Amino acid sequence: MRFLARRLGFYLLTAWAAITLNFLIPRLMPGDPVELLVARMKGNVDPAAIDAMRRAFGISDASPWRQYLDYLGNLAHGELGRSITFFPTEVSTVIADSLPWTVGLVGVATLISYLIGTSLGVIMAWKRGTWLDGVLPAATFMHAVPYFWVALALVFVFGVTLRWFPVSRAYGLDVMPGLTGEFARSVLYHATLPAITIVLASMADRILGMRNVMVTTLGEDYVVMAEAKGLTSRRVMWAYAARNAILPNITSFALSLGFVVGGSVLTEIVFSYPGIGSMLLKGVENEDFPLMQGIFLVISLAVLVANFLADLAYVVLDPRTRQETE
Amino acid sequence: MNVLEIRGLGVDYLSGSGAVHAVSGVSLDLRRGEILGLAGESGSGKSTLANAVARLLRPPASITSGSVVYRRQDGSAVDVLALGGNELRAFRWKELAVVFQSAMNSLNPVITVGAQIDDVLRVHAPRMSRNERTERSVELLQRVGISADRRRSYPHELSGGMRQRAAIAIALALNPEIIIMDEPTTALDVVVQRDILAEIRALREEYGFAVVFITHDLSLLMEISDRIAIMYAGRVVETGTAKALHRAPRHPYTLGLLRSFPRLRGPREELPGIPGVPPDLRSPPPGCAFHPRCAMAVAECSESLPVLRTEADGEVACLLNDGRGVS
Ligand SMILES: Nc1ncnc2c1ncn2[C@@H]1O[C@H](COP(=O)(O)OP(=O)(O)O)[C@@H](O)[C@H]1O
Ligand code: SF4
Ligand SMILES: [Mg+2]
Secondary structure, three states: OOOOOOHHHHHHHHHHHHHHHHHHHHHHHHOOOOHHHHHHHOOOOOOOHHHHHHHOOOOOOOHHHHHHHHHHHHHHHOOOOOOOOOOOOOOHHHHHHHHHHHHHHHHHHHHHHHHHHHHHHHHHHOOOOOOHHHHHHHHHHHHHHHHHHHHHHHHHHHHOOOOOOOOOOOOOOOOOOOHHHHHHHHHHHHHHHHHHHEEEEEEHHHHHHHHHHHHHHHHHHHHHHHHHHEEEEEEEHHHHHHHHHHHOHHHHHHHHHHHHHHHOOOHHOOOOOOHHHHHHHHHHHHHHHHHHHHHHHHHHHHHHHHHHHHHHHHHHHHHHHHHOOO | OEEEEEEEEEEEOOOOOOEEEEEEEEEEEEEEOOEEEEEEEOOOOOOHHHHOOOOOOOEEEEEEEEEEEEEOOOOEEEEEHHHOOHHHHHHHHHHEEEEEEOOOHHHOOOOOOOHHHHHHHHHHHOOHHHHHHHHHHHHHHHOOOOOOOHHOOOHHHHHHHHHHHHHHHHHHHHOOOEEEEEOOOOOHHHHHHHHHHHHHHHHHHOOOOOEEEOOOOOHHHHOHHHOOEEEEEEEEEEEEEEHHHHHOOOOHHHHHHHHHHHOOOOOOOOOOOOOOOOOOOOOOOOOOHHHHHHHOOHHHOOOOOOOEEEEEEEEOOOOOOOOOOOO
């Protein structure tokens, strides 16, 4: 448990650093960012918006220390100021509306990719030296292909040419959001292509990563001993080899979970999916600093949370981390 | 009465730069209930021979010749090299168990010691109930001097000696006829080593299994073994009772080993009793592979390969020898 407490302390410190940077950066920029923005909009800005921006940046005549405390207080209440793009909606509301779409789509797709990719990696390592090795060049190729390409190819083939799946939005225009079967079906239908994109583009990494570690693990004495013990191949493969080979892969899993929020931008843009990524694009297009800052903050915190989850997984999966004395 | 008969066994490791002849033409008997010591410098093919018998060789290793026959108590013979599938799984651990050199590496780090005994029982004795299996695990652990509550410990929570004892407990689980121990005490300090050797002897008296005990430490083997086989460059060059070998070694290599008292660790060192290093097994020297290092070599040694000849109480493969001993 000391291990977890230490890690938790580290993450809290990092979170504080991220939050503080978020406070400092606009203040370190030359000039007053709000005036800069107003000037760019050629003065066609509602005075209320200017006020909102000032508040968003926490700019006032108070001492920096006072401003910092106000900023922390606002943050504690989930107040990130108002978005310029969606004025007068609060940034926190924009994020709250878009985050579930991203977590739902990218999170689930990442999990699926991990489960399938890891299992395939295990099996391919077990059957190394057979025809299955022929899949390796394909996996290496997929590993090198960016998300963006996969997305475009899928949109072109299954969306535009075959018209099997919709190519934009999270649900049909003709259904009312709500807890109905119709709505759920529409959401799944719309999520299919983007989800396949993410699974396809990220699975090769999982397969290759797991296969590599697994091949090394298969050479370990305890795997040879398990085989010598006359255990079934299933048990040797999963309980002895894969169970150990998964450990070095937890970190990469945590990284990809952390990037669920941040790494989906391109996919969301291609599919006009109303998640965090699309919001970030809008924020950038409109120089909507409060929105961008809010999203960056959420992305940093997501990475930290994912890393903490990985530490938890280590503690559950590797008894050596539970050792009290070192 | 033999429990295992190895005849003309050859094992190669295939590699780009030519095949490594790790084991060549080895013929060796293991008698029921005896402790057979297998000695030789590091790289002489001891582990390869053991793994071939346990059917644990993996590519690039391949068995090029010979046979391994296991004789059941009732006299029926089993062709070990031809076993496959479920027969092989049953042979491994019910008839033959293995204790590896490093118990740190041979125990699964993420599973408790108890569970690693339990899974053997579950697979090989499916009729045992969960409670019976637990009882048996506790009994086995206690038998090798580990307290019952250690059943729930993970390997890293045990000391090196305890881990090796746990590995021995796992080997005993199904009362096998043969236990192969590949340098089981090399990684341990001397005191623990002595304890474990005494334990192995006591267990052998109690259960009556035969042991193939592998080490590069001949003085250690003298203490524990009934009979000893010496390997050099993939071949058995001498066999004999521990006493006879100690009193009157017949092969110059055995003599060298006896004079060397190799240190516990540090394999590839030059032995003080024998100049030079073991040959490259891709292209072993012609004739007697030992001749470049042999102080007694004669011209003929580099031409003709000495065969293993049966002597009074053992065998020897040396051109000089007429059975009188070299010392
Ligand atoms: N996987 C392998 N690939 C190629 N050569 C090997 C392999 N394992 C062992 N060898 C070679 O086989 C020979 C015998 O090795 P080994 O059986 O481990 O000897 P010992 O157990 O007596 O130290 C050595 O020359 C070693 O280099
Ligand atoms: S055959 Fe010749 S070289 Fe080989 S051990 Fe005997 S004397 Fe030495
Ligand atoms: Mg060895």
